[in-house]
Amino acid sequence: MDQVVLEVIAAVVGADSAVYKVTEKTFSSLEDNPKNQAPLKLFDNSSTRDSVGTFQILPVMQDRDGNVVMVLTTVNASTTVQRGSFLFWSWSKTSAWMYRAAQQTVLNESVYATVRQSVIKKLGKNAEEFIDDLEI
Structure with missing residues (x-):
């Protein structure tokens, strides 16, 4: 599955990105x-039910111009035979189906600047509290 995600990301932004x-x-x-x-067990428990798995990965980086770039990557899969963690498993065409998609999104700073203060006001303390509660 990890290789499928990498193939999808490569198709959108290139393997050199x-x-x-x-x-x-x-x-x-x-x-x-x-x-x-x-963490892998937590991932498996939250991404799979019975023979169906679904998850999203949203890698984010800055491009050469300093813009924030995100690649929303989603995978849905079903299999009759699964070995190992959902993220690191292999399958055959006869035992699985898969849907995958990705979309590149770029944060346009000049557009976002016009609403930045409104977003900060609306989020209030929620954003800080959410980050503070994350285990890293």
Whole structure:
């Protein structure tokens, strides 16, 4: 599944892009580090039900011009046979179907600047509290 996500991202922004490389490194770190078994189990529990899995990955980077670029990547899959974590499993065409899509989004700073203060006001303390509650 991790390779499918990388293929989708590469189709949108290219395999040489920073977004692709960061996503690839993240997957490699998750798969190769035994300390990540708990986060992978949490991922599996929240992304799969029975034989169906669905998830989104939103890697974000800055482009050369300083714009924030996000690649919204989504995968839905169903399989009759699954081995291992949903993110790191293999399948055959006879035992699975898959939907995948991605869209690149660029934050236009000049447009966002016109509403920035309204967004900050509307979020209030919620944004800070959300970030403070994250376990990193």
